[in-house]
Amino acid sequence: MKTVLSRLLTAALLAASLSVQAAVVTDIAGRKVETPAKVNRILLGEGRLFYALALLEGKQPLARLAGWQGDFRQLDPQTYAQYQKRFPQIDRIPLIGNTSENSVSAEKVLALKPDIAIFSVSGHGPGLNNPIVKQLQAAKVPVVFVDFRNAPLEHTVPSLRIMGQALQREAEAERFIRFYQGKLDAIHKTVAAIPAQQKPKVFLDLRAGAFANVTSAGKGSLGELVDAAGGVNIGDALLPGPTGEINMEHVIAAKPDWYIGTGTAAPADKTGIQFGADVTPAQARASLARAAGRKPVGALAAVRENRTFGAWHHFYNTPYHIVLLEAFAKTLQPQRFAKLDPDASWQQLHRDFLAIEPQGVYWTRSGK
Structure with missing residues (x-):
């Protein structure tokens, strides 16, 4: 009996030690x-x-x-x-x-x-x-x-x-990965069938209006999201890395169909596009219009013709960007992604994964 108990104890201790390796x-x-x-x-x-x-x-x-x-x-x-x-x-x-x-x-x-x-x-x-x-x-x-x-x-x-x-936290990670991958796969599947000539050209203006120079995204960073959403990021051909200062003469010559600016400005800030928990929809739209209209960016036909979109800049380094990808897709390919609901995805992300409630504004577009 002692031998049996000893073996059981040894086995239990071995299992315990393996579980904490x-x-x-x-x-x-x-x-x-x-x-x-x-x-x-x-x-x-x-x-x-x-x-x-x-x-x-x-x-x-x-x-x-x-x-x-x-x-x-x-x-x-x-x-x-x-x-x-x-x-x-x-x-x-x-x-x-x-x-x-x-x-x-x-x-x-x-x-x-x-x-x-x-x-x-x-x-x-x-x-x-x-x-x-x-x-x-x-x-x-x-x-x-x-x-x-x-x-x-x-x-x-x-x-x-x-x-x-x-x-x-493997179970928690896999749970969010399922949320993320499901949305990514659905967008990839639709975009894969879009002919190249039906993908609009997009200019990304990072931290728009916050600095004297104009910074954009190349291959990588938010530029990846534009391409994945059914657009063509013009920075892919104009910049050697994920981000960098861009020559506006080259941007104007590329004739982008859409302008997308990012920002993190608060309601009291005088420059930059306003996004975040304290920002109202009206403040976000007004600040997007100011940033997009500044010289020389305002010379773009996309700006003059109100094809402008703005987003919270911090999407660029957070897994939350999966919701921005949906918002990009719905904006750049509205007919193909008519059923996408990035607002509902944003609510779900907070409800299912975060300890804070969603508030404020994190993306907007001209005329909305």
């Missing part, structure tokens, strides 16, 4: 990373990686956050304030830097003693070659890289899956 994940940079068996303290190398983390953490999105960079608080104060209202403790999450890679303090990072660090391959936080990566590894803190901004349609699903595996 560390997992090895291959991150989006192709690095094999051994992740902890249990994660209680998560460090975000860029604060806006919180957009993705929040999808996995459910109704307590801050519970395991050990620290993050200050870009979320500074660059998206409207969304930050939504979380602040519901979770006042958000202000107590330690900051490791401001809004740039150079501002991140290795001393602060190591002092937080995270169980794991989630970094982006590009953006405002520490990149692949930042010394902080090796310092964390030396301290036995695994660093996992993801990407939601350079190649969003290619990297969002694997990045979410990587985060799910690394953070013990």
